[in-house]
Amino acid sequence: MEFIxxxxxxxxxxxxxxxxxxxxxxxxxxxDCDDTFNTQIVENV
Structure with missing residues (x-):
């Protein structure tokens, strides 16, 4: 991990x-802190 x-x-x-x-x-x-998302937003195809 690198920090900027x-x-x-x-x-x-x-x-x-x-x-x-x-x-x-x-x-x-x-x-962002106010975003919500589906935990399956990324799937292997």
């Missing part, structure tokens, strides 16, 4: 874009 330390608050979009640049995955989901 944003020295200046540039907002959630900037933080997510930085994370996506470093991601080494096929799929990436972002969930």
């Amino acid at each position: 330390d944003k020295k200046v608050n540039e907002g959630v979009s900037s933080a997510r874009n930085d994370a996506l640049k470093k991601a080494k995955v096929t799929f990436c989901f972002f969930f």
Whole structure:
């Protein structure tokens, strides 16, 4: 796991874009504290 330390608050979009640049995955989901989701949102096909 790697941490990204944003020295200046540039907002959630900037933080997510930085994370996506470093991601080494096929799929990436972002969930905010007020989101709800089905636990089967991702299934192996």
